[in-house]
Amino acid sequence: MSDLNMCALDTATPGGPLQVCPAAGQEWHELLAANREELLQELSAHGAILFRGFAIRSAQDFEAFTGALVEKWMDYKDRASKRSLVAGKVYTSTDTPSGFRIQLHNESSFTSRWPGKIFFYCQKAAAQGGRTPIADSRKIYQTLPAELRAPFEEHGVMYVRNFGEGVGMDWRDVFQVETREELEQYCTEAAIQFTWLDQDRLRTIQTRPASLRHPLTNETVWFNHAMALHVSSLDQSLRDVLLRQHGEENLPHNTYYGNGQPIDDDTMGSIRQAYEGATTLFEWQAGDVLMLDNLLYAHGREAYSGERKVFAAMADPGSWSACGYALELPKSEPLTSVNVNASGLATAVQNQETVSALEDWFLDAVARELQLASVQGADNFVDMGGDSLSAVALLEDSCEKFGVEIDLDVFLSAETLDAILAALRAELEAN
Numbered sequence: 064m065s066d067l068n069m070c071a072l073d074t075a076t077p078g079g080p081l082q083v084c085p086a087a088g089q090e091w092h093e094l095l096a097a098n099r100e101e102l103l104q105e106l107s108a109h110g111a112i113l114f115r116g117f118a119i120r121s122a123q124d125f126e127a128f129t130g131a132l133v134e135k136w137m138d139y140k141d142r143a144s145k146r147s148l149v150a151g152k153v154y155t156s157t158d159t160p161s162g163f164r165i166q167l168h169n170e171s172s173f174t175s176r177w178p179g180k181i182f183f184y185c186q187k188a189a190a191q192g193g194r195t196p197i198a199d200s201r202k203i204y205q206t207l208p209a210e211l212r213a214p215f216e217e218h219g220v221m222y223v224r225n226f227g228e229g230v231g232m233d234w235r236d237v238f239q240v241e242t243r244e245e246l247e248q249y250c251t252e253a254a255i256q257f258t259w260l261d262q263d264r265l266r267t268i269q270t271r272p273a274s275l276r277h278p279l280t281n282e283t284v285w286f287n288h289a290m291a292l293h294v295s296s297l298d299q300s301l302r303d304v305l306l307r308q309h310g311e312e313n314l315p316h317n318t319y320y321g322n323g324q325p326i327d328d329d330t331m332g333s334i335r336q337a338y339e340g341a342t343t344l345f346e347w348q349a350g351d352v353l354m355l356d357n358l359l360y361a362h363g364r365e366a367y368s369g370e371r372k373v374f375a376a377m378a379d380p381g382s383w384s385a386c387g388y389a390l391e392l393p394k395s396e397p398l399t400s401v402n403v404n405a406s407g408l409a410t411a412v413q414n415q416e417t418v419s420a421l422e423d424w425f426l427d428a429v430a431r432e433l434q435l436a437s438v439q440g441a442d443n444f445v446d447m448g449g450d451s452l453s454a455v456a457l458l459e460d461s462c463e464k465f466g467v468e469i470d471l472d473v474f475l476s477a478e479t480l481d482a483i484l485a486a487l488r489a490e491l492e493a494n
Contacts, residue, residue: 079343080111080197080353091117095131102132106180107279110359111197113345114352122150122374125184128352133180133378140239141174141253143288143316145232149374156183156195156373157364160450163298165364167198167338168291169284170357170377173222173271175253175390178377181357188347190369195353198361200284202341204274207285211333215273218321220289222271223314223397227264228476230305230451231315234265254390268393270321275386277358284358290338291363292316295331300455304471311399323395347373357381421465421491425484432456440481444474451475467491 083102085094091114095102106112119125130136136152144165145158159165171177183195204212226234240246246265250257256268273287294302294317305314319325338361355362358381383390430438432453444454454474462468467490469483477483 080113122153137377156375166291167361167363173288179379183353185347185351186372189367189371192365193367198341204285206337221319
């Protein structure tokens with residue numbers, strides 16, 4: 064080693080990132096200028112480096128820091144979750160509500176291009192939870208039994224996604240396009256099958272390999288979103304409502320073997336165990352910067368409470384074609400197989416609850432669920448912090464108390480609470 068102050072990070076689980084701390088009086092730009100190549104060699108060997116104790120105080124500092132370690136920035140297209148641009152090439156790590164756990168995944172592995180490096184910067188750690196678990200993709204691959212890997216390696220992974228208002232993301236935001244023509248051109252170039260549905264909704268199907276050889280280290284890694292986008296990774300109550308209301312083919316996302324055959328929950332459970340066995344957790348500290356080789360390490364996010372500010376930047380794009388894989392349009396259609404739990408279905412009202420009782424219940428129930436002192440009919444559910452999980456909780460409550468259920472999308476797309484209440488009222492009166 065040269066003047067790098069590097070050591071293993073003290074974590075509760077082995078296999079964590081290497082930690083780089085400044086020597087006395089050392090500035091980060093001095094360290095990177097003198098040790099850039101050595102750091103990149105360590106990244107290829109280890110896969111994860113945490114820079115701690117440097118004076119990184121803003122998104123601009125973070126961009127300058129990471130810029131010294133990359134060859135080419137990468138924009139965020141074909142998105143799996145919502146992110147907001149903060150400054151320059153810096154994004155929020157995710158805009159997914161705090162109550163959701165984000166499953167471990169390698170960034171953009173389901174697309175045609177992905178970042179070779181991904182960086183995270185902690186400006187403010189959450190009061191509780193909110194850690195960024197990381198998992199060694201080499202270890203995941205080695206842990207999975209050969210017979211489990213075999214159909215994935217033969218057929219790859221099929222990704223089926225639906226875009227639109229409500230639970231599904233808008234296709235314009237996901238693909239960073241403005242017109243259907245731009246979308247169709249992107250899909251054609253990226254070997255994505257697309258189908259336009261009613262109300263400006265879109266369904267896409269694409270197949271991608273499940274593993275690959277790292278172009279620098281020649282190690283085989285488990286590199287996909289098969290678990291992260293599988294229906295079994297949804298919260299159970301949300302999964303039940305989505306399947307009941309929309310059916311498997313209209314889920315926001317789901318995964319299959321590349322030949323369209325369903326991936327059963329037991330198989331996905333074994334994959335989930337392999338991820339868990341390869342996972343390391345560490346506590347964020349303000350100013351931390353985490354650098355990951357995106358092929359060697361998967362990442363996720365815990366649910367959390369309190370304010371959390373973690374930013375991300377992506378760079379040095381790779382592609383399936385550059386790794387020797389030829390992408391093709393899907394040759395099969397996905398076969399649906401998920402059983403629907405109908406236990407939450409609305410039933411006819413037996414105790415003659417009145418429309419007035421529904422109205423009295425609704426605003427108070429929303430306020431309780433969102434932990435607010437009060438809400439008004441003109442308020443917007445999402446703007447107040449509502450999400451699909453809180454909407455599901457309210458739907459379950461309305462089923463139990465009044466025997467009524469409306470489409471989950473109404474909660475997430477309605478302009479006002481009054482509009483949601485009107486939909487509930489209409490359903491109650493129809494009963």
